[in-house]
Amino acid sequence: MMKRRALHLLRNIGIVAHIDAGKTTLTERILYFTGKSHKIGETHQGNSQMDTLKPEIEKGITISAAATQTEWQVNGQTHRINIIDTPGHVDFTIEVERSLRVLDGMVMLFDAVAGVEPQSETVWRQSQRYAVPAIAYVNKMDRPGSDFFTVIQQMKDQLGANAWPIQLPIIKDNAFVGVVDLLSREALVWSKETGQAQSTAIPAELLESVEFHRNALLEELASTDEALLDRYLDQSNSIREEEWQASLRSAVVQRSMVPVLAGAAYKNIAVQPLLDAIGLYLPSPLDTPSTEGLDPGNQQSIERAVDPEAPFAGLVFKVILDEQNRRLSFFRIYSGRLAAGDSILNVRTGKKERISQLYQMHANKRTELQEAFAGDIVASLSLKQTRTGDTIADMKAPILLESLYVPKPVMGVAIEVVKTAQLDKLGLALARLAEEDPTFKVAHNQETGQTIIQGMGELHLEIVLDKLQHDFGVAVNIGQPQVSYFERLQETGRQWGRLKKQSGGPGLFAEMDVELGPADPAFLADPSNGRLQFIDKVVGGNIPKSLIPFVEKGFRTAMESGPLAGHPLESLKVTLWDGKTHSKDSKPLAFELCAQNTYREMARDLAPQLLEPLMQVEVQTPEPYLGTVIGDLNRRRGLIKGQRLEHGRIVVHAEVPLVEMFGYVSHLRSSTAGRGTFNMQLRGYTAVNKLATHQA
Numbered sequence: 001m002m003k004r005r006a007l008h009l010l011r012n013i014g015i016v017a018h019i020d021a022g023k024t025t026l027t028e029r030i031l032y033f034t035g036k037s038h039k040i041g042e043t044h045q046g047n048s049q050m051d052t053l054k055p056e057i058e059k060g061i062t063i064s065a066a067a068t069q070t071e072w073q074v075n076g077q078t079h080r081i082n083i084i085d086t087p088g089h090v091d092f093t094i095e096v097e098r099s100l101r102v103l104d105g106m107v108m109l110f111d112a113v114a115g116v117e118p119q120s121e122t123v124w125r126q127s128q129r130y131a132v133p134a135i136a137y138v139n140k141m142d143r144p145g146s147d148f149f150t151v152i153q154q155m156k157d158q159l160g161a162n163a164w165p166i167q168l169p170i171i172k173d174n175a176f177v178g179v180v181d182l183l184s185r186e187a188l189v190w191s192k193e194t195g196q197a198q199s200t201a202i203p204a205e206l207l208e209s210v211e212f213h214r215n216a217l218l219e220e221l222a223s224t225d226e227a228l229l230d231r232y233l234d235q236s237n238s239i240r241e242e243e244w245q246a247s248l249r250s251a252v253v254q255r256s257m258v259p260v261l262a263g264a265a266y267k268n269i270a271v272q273p274l275l276d277a278i279g280l281y282l283p284s285p286l287d288t289p290s291t292e293g294l295d296p297g298n299q300q301s302i303e304r305a306v307d308p309e310a311p312f313a314g315l316v317f318k319v320i321l322d323e324q325n326r327r328l329s330f331f332r333i334y335s336g337r338l339a340a341g342d343s344i345l346n347v348r349t350g351k352k353e354r355i356s357q358l359y360q361m362h363a364n365k366r367t368e369l370q371e372a373f374a375g376d377i378v379a380s381l382s383l384k385q386t387r388t389g390d391t392i393a394d395m396k397a398p399i400l401l402e403s404l405y406v407p408k409p410v411m412g413v414a415i416e417v418v419k420t421a422q423l424d425k426l427g428l429a430l431a432r433l434a435e436e437d438p439t440f441k442v443a444h445n446q447e448t449g450q451t452i453i454q455g456m457g458e459l460h461l462e463i464v465l466d467k468l469q470h471d472f473g474v475a476v477n478i479g480q481p482q483v484s485y486f487e488r489l490q491e492t493g494r495q496w497g498r499l500k501k502q503s504g505g506p507g508l509f510a511e512m513d514v515e516l517g518p519a520d521p522a523f524l525a526d527p528s529n530g531r532l533q534f535i536d537k538v539v540g541g542n543i544p545k546s547l548i549p550f551v552e553k554g555f556r557t558a559m560e561s562g563p564l565a566g567h568p569l570e571s572l573k574v575t576l577w578d579g580k581t582h583s584k585d586s587k588p589l590a591f592e593l594c595a596q597n598t599y600r601e602m603a604r605d606l607a608p609q610l611l612e613p614l615m616q617v618e619v620q621t622p623e624p625y626l627g628t629v630i631g632d633l634n635r636r637r638g639l640i641k642g643q644r645l646e647h648g649r650i651v652v653h654a655e656v657p658l659v660e661m662f663g664y665v666s667h668l669r670s671s672t673a674g675r676g677t678f679n680m681q682l683r684g685y686t687a688v689n690k691l692a693t694h695q696a
């Protein structure tokens with residue numbers, strides 16, 4: 001049973017990074033060194049406790065974020081640490097998104113050789129969206145070519161992070177063996193045999209460097225902490241180590257500094273100091289004293305204290321199907337407490353649900369709990385109607401918490417069942433998969449009658465198809481992959497739209513003066529705004545307030561089908577200036593339909609443009625293949641943005657339309673004798689070039 005402990009000793013943290021930086025390897029070490037597990041699993045051997053799905057084991061990568069927890073003593077106090085190990089591959093970015101939404105802090109990993117990589121930038125941006133405080137861990141310090149300070153410089157330049165080393169690496173005979181802590185000046189080296197640290201004197205050649213970096217760090221801390229500044233200038237020696245730690249902690253919690261540590265998880269070097277830093281510097285749930293939300297009754301903003309005695313409120317951030325196809329929902333409790341057997345309200349549906357059991361998760365294993373409290377991350381099998389992003393709350397004190405940002409799928413593939421008899425089974429399977437994964441969508445092409453599955457990339461769809469076949473036993477034929485297009489209105493126009501149907505049957509009447517066009521850039525800059533910017537300028541009740549939401553709903557539905565080829569609109573700004581109603585026939589449906597018709601009449605005249613996904617591509621290749629690689633990227637309509645030399649390999653940066661990148665993995669492999677590698681992520685949407693070889 002989960003014991004109630006002081007909330008200030010609880011840490012809910014995520015481990016995030018570019019693919020292959022060592023997140024899962026580090027998580028395995030954390031579990032081992034904290035005594036939670038007695039054997040270290042390795043991702044490349046397929047026996048990690050965290051990566052348990054079949055494709056995770058086969059490919060040696062993480063696909064689904066997994067939660068676990070452990071304990072660690074810092075300054076004589078037992079800290080409880082909940083950890084979510086996230087995937088680095090960009091196709092599974094939703095896993096990072098939902099984890100960061102509910103976590104209080106994160107450990108950001110870097111490969112000490114590769115430094116800041118494309119996906120490092122993506123996860124950093126995601127963490128900024130949810131204001132998550134961070135500490136950085138420069139992993140793989142054992143690799144030849146590792147460079148601690150270059151990575152720190154890249155964090156500053158490329159991420160804009162105020163990164164500060166709080167350790168210096170100890171290198172002996174060209175090998176990374178330990179670290180010196182800059183605040184305590186303690187030097188530790190790890191024995192390869194036992195994986196345990198030994199205290200040692202600071203190596204002579206590091207003495208000067210330690211003092212230099214220590215003073216720079218103290219100065220930075222003092223300059224932001226008025227209480228410390230005077231004492232620092234007067235008599236810096238009077239400030240105790242714990243005071244410096246407290247000062248650093250508050251800088252981290254306010255996100256004004258990112259402390260950086262060095263380590264080599266795979267070699268079991270310098271993992272324990274990271275655990276100390278998690279306890280010392282990352283926030284507890286109490287560092288965010290209250291959670292904001294909306295009162296669903298009146299849409300007013302309200303607050304709920306992070307307090308087990310406050311009314312219960314939680315956010316469901318993940319729903320998966322367990323081995324027996326039951327829905328397992330993960331949620332973070334923000335306030336109050338929850339006991340097995342309690343009933344809660346799903347604030348979105350307005351329905352009551354009963355929590356018959358509660359679990360604490362360790363990867364794919366669960367332990368039953370009687371009760372859970374504010375700050376905890378738990379799971380339940382009994383939420384039948386609840387989806388990812390839903391708020392669950394005390395029946396008597398509903399609150400709607402901020403949901404999470406879900407990126408749009410960028411590509412799709414048409415599928416059909418091999419045996420018609422499996423058609424129903426396919427529908428059911430797809431619905432369940434879409435429930436688990438908000439970035440996986442199912443669409444039907446009305447004209448061809450085909451089913452199109454959409455996702456974040458080729459790997460994402462490959463995993464889905466694998467699940468269809470192996471977990472659900474549905475055999476499908478697969479078509480050519482297609483990218484997901486958008487349409488954009490380039491102009492703004494205004495029109496008086498009418499809907500009048502008053503001859504026979506129930507009447508419908510609505511009139512509206514609307515202006516339609518693309519949304520403002522400032523509006524789109526905040527992804528939580530969505531794609532529809534709706535502005536109500538109606539005065540004097542010419543359209544009653546109660547009907548306005550139906551106008552909005554009409555445009556929201558309509559914008560899913562663009563005027564060129566029926567692709568969704570990238571954005572739509574609707575300004576509702578005026579309107580007219582009829583005493584009897586102005587029903588909600590009339591305004592909804594009028595909005596849809598008016599959109600259809602206007603959209604084709606607003607200079608619509610077709611948009612395709614554009615990828616930011618990074619190809620690494622040995623020098624001899626550079627010409628081939630660049631020539632090939634050019635043929636794929638790629639724009640070469642630059643290249644740099646990195647440890648004897650050339651890294652080419654380019655922007656290439658996604659549609660041209662299908663099958664690139666195997667092409668690159670064969671054209672570089674297996675030595676080229678690449679990664680890509682969505683850069684944005686761009687107008688389709690008329691010369692493009694493909695058809696929308």
Ligand SMILES: Nc1nc2c(ncn2[C@@H]2O[C@H](COP(=O)(O)OP(=O)(O)OP(=O)(O)O)[C@@H](O)[C@H]2O)c(=O)[nH]1
Pocket residue numbers: 017018019020021022023024025026042043044060061062063086087088089139140141142143263264265266267
């Ligand atoms: N040399 C060296 N290799 C490491 C270190 N840490 C991890 N690795 C190796 O790097 C590879 C990737 O490690 P993972 O832990 O699976 O990486 P990850 O960040 O979890 O990867 P994804 O979850 O797929 O994004 C494995 O082969 C690890 O053994 C390290 O400190 N030094």
Ligand SMILES: [Mg+2]
Pocket residue numbers: 023024025043061062085086087088
């Ligand atoms: Mg992993």
